[in-house]
Amino acid sequence: MAANTPIVRWGIVATGKISGWFVEDLMLSDWPGKSANHIIECIGSSSLDKCERFAQEYVTQKPKPTLYGSYQEVYGDKEVDCVYIGTPHSFHKQNCLDAIKARKNVLCEKPFTMNSAEAEEVFAAAKAKGVFVMEAVWTRFFPAVKTLQKMLHEEQKIGRIIRMYCDFGLDIDIANLPESSRYKDPALGAGSLLDIGIYSLTWGLLTLAGNVGDKAEDPEVASTQTLSDGVDTSSSVVLKYPSTGRQGICTSTTDFNSGGDSFARIEGSKGYIVVHGTTAASPQRFDFYPKDSDAKVEHFKFEKPGRGFFWEADAVAHDLKAGRLENETMPWAETLRMMMIMDGVRKRSGARFPVDDCRFLEK
Known part of the structure; x- marks a missing residue:
């Protein structure tokens, strides 16, 4: 160097x-x-x-x-x-x-x-x-993610982006964990949303928005959560971008290990991309499937000697x-966008943390 x-x-x-x-x-x-x-x-x-x-x-x-x-x-x-x-x-x-x-x-x-x-x-x-x-x-810093974003938003590899889906599921026996567990105690931010749902939402934002921070459009958000003792065990969030009509479905759960090899799919007018990895946090490769059935599927692999931090x-x-x-x-504005989206998801379902104040309830 x-x-x-x-x-x-x-x-x-x-x-x-x-x-x-x-x-x-x-x-x-x-x-x-x-x-x-x-x-x-x-x-x-x-x-x-x-x-x-x-x-x-x-x-x-x-x-x-x-x-x-x-x-x-x-x-x-x-x-x-x-x-x-x-x-x-x-x-x-x-x-x-x-x-x-x-x-x-x-x-x-x-x-x-x-x-x-x-x-x-x-x-x-x-x-x-x-x-x-x-x-x-x-x-967000993985070369696989950077390459994918360039293909989607600059090269328009899949044409007009239509929608995406991302899931992150873990099988955690929360019911049998101690009350003090970070997976169970609302005071510690318990629930699938903040722990792993944030990754599904991250894929929604980076594949649909096209920009980050102050330059990015805020999506319209609809959501539902399944709660157990006030803590979400499953979250489903729908994102819609008013200017383009792009939609995303971002899900998370601590009741089922989604496992497998693929966790996200981005669909467009010229084909679709499937992203592979052990979880939505750690992408390893992705494949492009062109709409033209006679065209070849393209595979994109990336070297990752460690975890990727x-x-x-x-x-x-x-x-x-x-x-x-x-x-x-x-940037800071992107962090605030994510936090506000997750605030709204919790508000709609009734999931509360002790640190939430009157400002949270008014949003």
Whole structure:
């Protein structure tokens, strides 16, 4: 890589599975399109024991990162360029605010916050402090997704886009989980929508809208949810774009593992595309089926040595080097659009979180 290749020194907040996956990916020596270098500067957890076990399992770099028995010490570490937040949903807002208060740049896992009001509060704080903040919707940065978007919206590979469908289902025995489980406790953002439905909705937005952030059209939304003790176990959301008539059906459930090899289908006037992968979060390839039955099916495969978190990390590195406060692939307005859509879905079904206030009820 070039001598001016950006380098990011990361402070990792939380030592759960998602943080482990992120760090494990950054420990790889190379990946397709690699354009930045990454150092795990420090790791923070609720105890040093957790930090030590985490570092032993996921960190292979030398020298080893500094380990802290608190998150606050990560925010205060002067060597840290950007904080990665991998805590449960309900802690994201406060974690972001604490990092921003210390003037740290932030990459926060999805869902960015519990509702749109919390997201607005975080972005206002980031703007006031002049720091970079991005929601870590890693899927949007996959080369497969970037290529697909170009084919759909620039090359018009399938012609006029008509509709799409995406599903993400997991089989989780929620009834037999403890009341404190993040899958069961509304205070922790429980439900299929925020956990996995956000991925189905992401595919709806990126295949139908054509743009992101302030440049994108807001869809009309209809939805229904199946609730168990106030928590959604299944969500179905219909998106419609008034200017084009494009429609999308985005579904999620924790009652059934949709599994299989394909999770999304995008249909157009010249054919359709089927997207393949283990889940909607991790696309691996897609196929184009032309409307002309005599034409050949086209297959598009993409190399992915790890899970794919490194592509969003590279994007952050370039934004920090350029002094940008937002990322063009996942700008603040796109995060707010998603949070508002999910707020509306929950409002229509009666799913509530304790952090929802009068503003949520009035929307």
